[in-house]
Each structure stands twice: as structure tokens, then as C-alpha cells.
Amino acid sequence: xxxxxxxxxxxxxxxxxxxxRPLAIQNLSLSIAPGETLCVVxxxxxxxxxxxxxxxxxxxxxxxxxxxxxxxxxxxxxxxSEREMQDIRGREIGMIFQEPMTSLNPVMRVADQISETFxxxxxxxxxxxxxxxxxxxxxxxxxxxxxxxxxxxHELSGGQRQxxxxxxxxxxxxxxxxxxxxxxxxxxxxxAQILKLIxxxxxxxxxxxxxITHDFGVVAEIADRVAVxxxxxxxxxxxAAAVLHMPQHDYTxxxxxxxxxxxxxxxKDLSGAPKAFQVKDLSKxxxxxxxxxxxxxxxxxxxxxxxxxxxxxxxxVxxxxxxxxxxxxxxxxxxxxxxxxxxxxxxxxxxxxxxxxxPQRKRIQMVFQDPFASLNPRRTVGRxxxxxPIAQGVPKREALEKARRLLDLVGLSANAADRYPHEFSGGQRQxxxxxxxxxxxxxxxxxxxxxxxxxxxVQAQILALMQDLQxxxxxxxxxxxxxxxxxxxxxxxxxxxxxxxxxxxxxxAKLFENPQHAYxxxxxxxxxxxxxxxxxxxxxxxxxxx
Amino acid sequence: xxxxxxxxxxxxxxxxxLVLALIVAxxxxxxxxxxxxxxRMVSRPFMAPFALExxxxxxxxxxxxxAAGLMHGARVSLLIxxxxxxxxxxxxVPLGAVAxxxxxxxxxxxxxxxxxxxxxxxxxxxxxxxxxxxxxITSIVLAIALVSWPPVTRLVRGxxxxxxxxxxxxxxxxxxxxxxxIIFGQVLPNTVAPIIVMASLMIASAxxxxxxxxxxxxxDPNLMTWGYMVGAGRTRLIEAWWISFFPGLAIFLAVxxxxxxxxxxxxxxxxxxxxxxx
Numbered sequence: 001x002x003x004x005x006x007x008x009x010x011x012x013x014x015x016x017x018x019x020x021r022p023l024a025i026q027n028l029s030l031s032i033a034p035g036e037t038l039c040v041v042x043x044x045x046x047x048x049x050x051x052x053x054x055x056x057x058x059x060x061x062x063x064x065x066x067x068x069x070x071x072x073x074x075x076x077x078x079x080x081s082e083r084e085m086q087d088i089r090g091r092e093i094g095m096i097f098q099e100p101m102t103s104l105n106p107v108m109r110v111a112d113q114i115s116e117t118f119x120x121x122x123x124x125x126x127x128x129x130x131x132x133x134x135x136x137x138x139x140x141x142x143x144x145x146x147x148x149x150x151x152x153x154h155e156l157s158g159g160q161r162q163x164x165x166x167x168x169x170x171x172x173x174x175x176x177x178x179x180x181x182x183x184x185x186x187x188x189x190x191x192a193q194i195l196k197l198i199x200x201x202x203x204x205x206x207x208x209x210x211x212i213t214h215d216f217g218v219v220a221e222i223a224d225r226v227a228v229x230x231x232x233x234x235x236x237x238x239x240a241a242a243v244l245h246m247p248q249h250d251y252t253x254x255x256x257x258x259x260x261x262x263x264x265x266x267x268k269d270l271s272g273a274p275k276a277f278q279v280k281d282l283s284k285x286x287x288x289x290x291x292x293x294x295x296x297x298x299x300x301x302x303x304x305x306x307x308x309x310x311x312x313x314x315x316x317v318x319x320x321x322x323x324x325x326x327x328x329x330x331x332x333x334x335x336x337x338x339x340x341x342x343x344x345x346x347x348x349x350x351x352x353x354x355x356x357x358x359p360q361r362k363r364i365q366m367v368f369q370d371p372f373a374s375l376n377p378r379r380t381v382g383r384x385x386x387x388x389p390i391a392q393g394v395p396k397r398e399a400l401e402k403a404r405r406l407l408d409l410v411g412l413s414a415n416a417a418d419r420y421p422h423e424f425s426g427g428q429r430q431x432x433x434x435x436x437x438x439x440x441x442x443x444x445x446x447x448x449x450x451x452x453x454x455x456x457x458v459q460a461q462i463l464a465l466m467q468d469l470q471x472x473x474x475x476x477x478x479x480x481x482x483x484x485x486x487x488x489x490x491x492x493x494x495x496x497x498x499x500x501x502x503x504x505x506x507x508x509a510k511l512f513e514n515p516q517h518a519y520x521x522x523x524x525x526x527x528x529x530x531x532x533x534x535x536x537x538x539x540x541x542x543x544x545x546x
Numbered sequence: 547x548x549x550x551x552x553x554x555x556x557x558x559x560x561x562x563x564l565v566l567a568l569i570v571a572x573x574x575x576x577x578x579x580x581x582x583x584x585x586r587m588v589s590r591p592f593m594a595p596f597a598l599e600x601x602x603x604x605x606x607x608x609x610x611x612x613a614a615g616l617m618h619g620a621r622v623s624l625l626i627x628x629x630x631x632x633x634x635x636x637x638x639v640p641l642g643a644v645a646x647x648x649x650x651x652x653x654x655x656x657x658x659x660x661x662x663x664x665x666x667x668x669x670x671x672x673x674x675x676x677x678x679x680x681x682x683i684t685s686i687v688l689a690i691a692l693v694s695w696p697p698v699t700r701l702v703r704g705x706x707x708x709x710x711x712x713x714x715x716x717x718x719x720x721x722x723x724x725x726x727x728i729i730f731g732q733v734l735p736n737t738v739a740p741i742i743v744m745a746s747l748m749i750a751s752a753x754x755x756x757x758x759x760x761x762x763x764x765x766d767p768n769l770m771t772w773g774y775m776v777g778a779g780r781t782r783l784i785e786a787w788w789i790s791f792f793p794g795l796a797i798f799l800a801v802x803x804x805x806x807x808x809x810x811x812x813x814x815x816x817x818x819x820x821x822x823x824x
Contacts, residue, residue: 334716361722374713378735384714388721433717440721 003074004031005175005208006055011068013050013059013232024050024063025232032176035206037199039219039240042229043255043455048212051229052178055210056093057085073175090117094169094207096198098181100161104153110137110164111149117171136167141197159190166197173205180212187319187482192526195221214456216259217485217529220244228252244533258460260485261534262527264508268492273309275345276476277331277364277444280305282340284323284330300326301337302500308444311470313477315491315508317484317523323500328448328480332366333357344444362392362440369449371429375421381407381432382417388440399439406435410465427458431465438469445470446478451486463490484527485534488512496520552814559810565803569620569796576617584614584770592786604788606779612792619772619793623800626687626756627749633691635745638698643729645699646706657703660696668693672755676764683766686759690752701744705737739815743808750804757797772797 013025025047032038042048053059055070057077070077072092077085089095097103105113114136115129124132137145140163153161162182169177179198183191199222202209211222219226223240228251236249247253284301300323308314318324330337333349342350344363352360365388368374375384385406386399394402404414410431421429430450437445447466451459463486470477481487487494488508495505496519504517515521553559582588587609588601595604595612603612645656663671672689679685709715710733718728759765760773772793779789 329716332720334719358722358724361720364720366717366720368713368717370713374717376714376718376732376736387718387723391721391723391727436717436721 002034004033005073006210007031007069007071007074008051008055009069009071011051011054011070012066013047013054014064014066016062021231023066023232025054027068028229028232028234029068030227030234030237032208032210034175034208035202037202037209037211037222037224039211039213039223039226040229041213041216041219041226041255043214043457045231046229047232048214048229049180052095052180052210052212055176056089056095056178057082087121090174091121091172092174092176094172094174094177096162096165096169096177096179096182098184100158100165100185101153103165104161106153108152109149110151110153110156114164114168114171117168121172123172132171133167136171137164139170139201140164140167141193142167157190158186159194162186162190162194163197166194166201170201170205170207174207176208176210177202178210178212181214182211183218184213184215188484188526188528189319189522191218191528192221195528198222215528216244216256216456216533217527220529220532228255254457256533257535258457259529259534260460260463260483260489262485262488262512262524262531263534264488264512267507267509268311270309270312270492273311275307276310276312277345277478278307278341278343279327279331280341280343282327282330282337282342284326284335284337299323299500301330304340304497304500304502306495306502306505308476308478310443310476311474312493313470313479313491315487315494316478316480316497317482317487317494318497319482319523321499322497324480324482324497325448326500327497328366328446328478331478332364332446334366359392362388363442364444364446365437365440365442367430367433367437367445367447367450370453371426371433372421372453374433375429377421380418380420381424384421384432385417385436385439388436392440402439403435406439407432409438409469410435425458426454427462430454430458430462434462434465434469438473441473442475444476444478446480448480449482450479452481452483459486466490484523496523549814553810556810556813558806559813562803562806562810565799566807569800569803570624572617573620573624576614576621580611580614580617582614584618585610588614592782594786595788603792604786606775606789607782607786612775612789615770615775616772616792616796618770619775619796620800622683622766622769622771623753623756623797626683626690627753627804630687630690630694630752630756631745631748633687634695634698634748635741637691638695639702639734639741641695642699642702643706643734646703647710647725647729647733649707649710653703656699660699663693664696669755669758672759673762673764676759681759681764681766683769686756686764686766689759690755693755694748694752698741698744698748701740702737705740706733709733709736743812743815746804746808746811750801750808753797753800753804 008028008030011025011028012023015022015024028051030038040048040051050059050063054065065078077088111133114133118124118129118132134145134149137148142148142160142163156164183194186194195218198209201207213219219240225238226240226243227234228236228243228249230251236243236247236252243252247256282301282304286298286300304327306314316324316327326335329335331342340350341348347360349357349360382400382403385403389399389402390396404417407414407416412428412431424432451462454462469475479490491508493505493507494511495502496517498519504511504520511520512524515524588611589598589605589609591605591607591609593601593605596602597604601611601613603616605611641656645653672693675689675692676685715728715732718732756771757773760771761777763777765771765774775793776790779786783790
């Protein structure tokens, strides 16, 4: 076996005095061989990104290496000066960041950004740089290289931008590429292509890849070996197949058990359920406001129709820009639809004015995506939950009393009511968001990506909580998500949306077994990890600790 | 608590606060230390500072005590600074909130109206207003407020515009809260920090504006102000420098102190921004 490209030995990183733990990383030892992909996996706060930043010498100023060594081809990087590191960055280590939107300079042409890498290292002459840049653009699979070279980042899609980032990382043919969640911001179909590309380039150039991710599906797709991090400590390390199928450490087992499976659980019996919610021919077109010319039109929802029974969950699935969130907000009338009917039980709400609808709003409630943005930072949690009933005319004392009972219902202690949102974790805040929605005893719950901002173990708890509450309260849930794994576990039926239209609506099991529409097939094929990883939700348990 | 500690870490802001406290103390103590009118002629004109122990800052062209004028002037400057800023906020905040929250045509109308005021040079407008209404403390406050609210409106509108699409505001709509309640209960409390910072800087510019008006002789004729004193002494600047110098210094210190405090507030209220700037 050849010598490893990267060897991290007993690395310890110290956090500043006020952080929640003294060490970000504790005695971490890793190695990556040439042509090998090592996935570093962990939840938020596990220290996986700091590992990457330490390797490339870009640690935040507050985080200090407190021991150990990071050896690149035998040379320790930690004692190097900033100037020496600059030479290594790009030449020997290439980096791919998470956000393709923000990691490219918006006022620089693509070709200039790529050839900047050559300039920084004084490689090639002018002509050589230009030729090599075009070669790189072609190599990362971008169509029409001369046109792409002239383009500015905003003219490219997210996936194309990430390809440009990869071209930049590859420019100097580094020995090691570090990819920090490179596909997290992308749609599944784009993600699948980027993963394939990274893997193909690794094989072709024999580059070592350190791949940071939180997603076990991605791990299953790309990893040769896996290192699992928890609170800065590596709890498990080994070949991908072994870690995924025979995890040794409890934490790894728990993480894997929390990944929702693509195989849906047996269907619920909903035969006698009355219709709780009906949407018919809902349409919404966005028009840009041009002064002298007509603005661009985007059909975000195009004659969308569906119905949900009492106690049923309908999934609304699609990629970004498919219009699924627009539909969610239209049925809440946070956005006014252009046409169509919306009925809650027997009440048609489209014709009502906002003032007439206000007293009826209690019948349909919403859980929002971002648990950090959906709670007013200046209100106590109790007040936040009680606000709905107070607005609907319940006396304040009674409403606050009820808020405490609801906190108990969603698995938080009743004295959480007097604390402010910033004192809670993401999962706890999402519980508060659910309690707020339930405070008005709605018949219909619209959940807009309620778990996509959460860690996988917390996600499992929130999903289990929602299922439990649905069973107890008979809620009809419209579940908007981009994540087919979550949809498989949560939904009784799934509607797949593309460009504002529902292209397929089927019972979950049928959709996964026998998808009819080409787009549904493409989506299913692109889910990283496929049926290889994942567990049915019941196994994850619902201890309310998140 | 953490806010106070962050504020206290900024030495400039503490100095500013100290100077401001001295000016406030002078304003409060003026009627006690100098019970007679500052307009009264108490001695020979053009007495240099410390020529007589009773007049540490000297006397002006008519034999009035400069120190007495300075302390009574502090009352006027602070009063006009605070009141006109308050009035400007009362105009600017609701207008900006309405424009930002409702958007569309309402926003267009509000903002074009605001721009109408912004396109007129503010000092010229203030002079015209005071001249038309006759110089008095009310007309001066009104004039300063009328020229200084547009930036408040723009600030509040921007803040509200971004807060409006925040999920917790959307959530307030979905639970059926009424619009005024959402604006005052959910949105505006979250814009307080930048408004406070802006207000402290507005007081400073209001004091400057009032001094400029008084310097031009458009001050309230019954009130001794710093700007009037600078203006009255300017013809004798060479022989009797102290008549203009001390009120000028007072204006300078007051404005500097308010700016320091404003900057300190801004750092303390936006700790993240402050840390990045350093």
C-alpha cells in the first residue's frame, strides 16, 4: 500500500473560553490514501467542518490547534506560516465549499475565476492558462466551454456553479480535495450528478477526497471509508460497507436508525375518513414588475387540485422552484392565489376577505421550515403559543394556561413557557412551532419543510411527534418537503410537483413501487443511498430530548 | 446586563456619556447657579476670562456673563435636540412601518412623499419654515423635525420590509392577529435597536441645526442659545475670542459626545457586526 496523502494524528482543537465545550476536536486521527474517498460524518456541532478547515489552514481565529499534527504527504501543516499555507492551498489541497451561490465572485467571469488559481501559483503563461481553463470546464461536464467561460456566476444554475467550483479545486491537480457539504444546497437530481462527477474525477486523477457530510445517503453513494464524529470525538471509523451495515458504536447505530427509509411503512386504514380539506384548480402566477416592458411570468402553481381526509397526510414533493411552497402558502392565504377553490370541511375560504377569514384561520394552521426564524425573539415561548388563542378572543390567562398544557403535549416541560426562543435548540423550537399551530385546535395542518433544517436524529423525533399528534387529534396534514425519504415515512399519499403542476398523485407505496411519470422516476433514482440505507421511523424512538 | 457590559467596553462611548452627563448637569443646574436672566448686563463689556473671579469665562459685547449664557444655552440645545428628534420619530416611524408592511402602491406613495422632502436642501427648508412661522421654540422644533424625519422613514421601511417576510410575522398572520397588532407587537419591537442608534445621532444633528439657525439670527429671541452666542461674538473674534469660542466648544463637545454614544449603542446592540469590524 502506498503512503497516505493526508495523515491527521491526535489532532486537538481548543474552543474559546465561553463555548459550550472546551475542545472542538479531541485526539482525532485519520488518514486518506491516494484515490480514496473518506467521508467525515456527523451532526451539527460535531466538529466535522472544523476538521476540514484545520486541514486547509482556515480555522476561525477563536479556534486554536492545541496538539497533534496534520501531515500532507509527510509534511506537517500546523506549524506552517500563512504564506507557506497560501502556496499549499490550491496547489496541493483543493477545496469545494457548500454554497455555490456565495463562493464565486459575482462580478468575475467564470474563466477569470478559474485562471486566478493559476495566477496565484504563477503557473503557465497567459495562453496556457486560457487553454487549461477551457479544458477544465469541459472536464467537469459543463456544456459549451467557451460560452461558460465568458459567463458570470448568476447566469449559471446552482449545479453548474458547483461544477465551476470543482474545476477551480482541480485546476492545479492537487493531491487532496476537501469537499465540505458540496451538495447540501442542491436539488437531489443535481446532487446525484455532482456526486458522480466528483467520484469520476477522483478515479481519473487518483486524488484523495475528504468529503464532509451529514447525510448517510451521500455516504453510501461515495465513501470508501467513513469516520463518524460526535461532539468532536471520532466514535467509529472503517470501510463504508462495514460502518453502514454493521455499525459498532451506539451513536452510529442511532444515527443510521434515524435515517428514514425509502420503503414506506404499511398503509393506514383511512377508508371511512371524511374529507377535511379540498383544493381545486389552484393557480398562482408571479409577474415581475417592469416599468416599460412586461415583467417575466412564472407559473408557480398551475391548476393544482388535491383533497386530504381526516387523519391523512398528503405529501407535496418537488425540487426547488417546483411551486410546492407557493401552494402551501396559497392555501393559508399568506399569498393570494389567482384562481381556484379552497375548502376546509364545508367552508370555502377563497371568496372570504382577509377580515372575514381571520376568525376562520383557527381551522387551518401552519408549521414553518426554519425554527430559528419562525419564533419572535422578543416574546416568551408561552406568549408565542398563546398569541393565537388571544387573537381569537380567548382570555389571556386561559390562553397562557393552555400554552403550558400544549408544551407538555409536544414533549417540553411546562416551565419552558417563561423562557425566550434563543434558549432552545432547533428541535425544541420546532416543538414550540408545532404547539403554536395546535393551540387553535385546527382541522388542517400545513407543514412547510418542518424538518429540513434539523439534524437527522432530531428530525426523526419531530416526525414521530407529528405522527403521534395526528393520530390523537385526527389532523389532516399537508406535508411539503423536498426529501423523498421523509415523505416515504410520513405520507399516506404523495403528490409530485414539477414547474407548478402536480405530475403524479399516488398512494405512497404505489408511488415508490411503480412510479408512472418520468420525473417521479428521475427523482426516485436520484435519492442518494437508495434503498441501501434507512430504517422505518418507528425504530427511531420518540424520546423528547431534541 | 450583557448590553451594559458591551457598552461599557467601548471607551469612547463612556467618555461620550460622561460629557453628555456634564451637559445635562449644567442644564439642570443653570437656574440655581445663575438665577437671573442670561440676557442681563452684569458687568463691563469685553471682560477677558478670569479677569474677574465672578466671570470665569468673561463677558460679551454688552457685558453679559458668557458662563451664564453657556449654561442656559445647554437647556435650549438639549430641549430642542430631544423634542425635535421625538417629533421626527413620531412622523418617520409610523410612515416607514406602513410603507414597509403594506408594500405595493402604499409603499410607492409613502416613499415618493418622503423623497419630496429629501430633494429639498434640508437647511434651506428649515430656514424657510422658521422664517414663515416666526422664530420661536415651537417653530424651530417643528422645522428641525420636518427636515429630519425622512431618513427615519427609510430606515424603518427597510427594516420592516425584511422583517415582514420573516416566518414569525407570517405565523402571526396565520393565527389571525390583526394588522395593527402585528405591526406594533411583532414587527416594530424588532426594529428598536437601529432606531435608537439613529435617534442618538439625530439629536446631535438637531443641536447643530438649531445652532446654525440661531447663528443666522433665526433663534427664539427670548432664549439664549449657543448658536446665537457664536453669531453675536463673530464680529469681534480677534479682540474677544472667548465670546464665540466657549459656545462653539460646547456645540462641538455635545455633538461629539452624542456621536460617540450613538456609535457605542450601535456596537452594543449589534455585537456581531461590531466584532467583525474590528
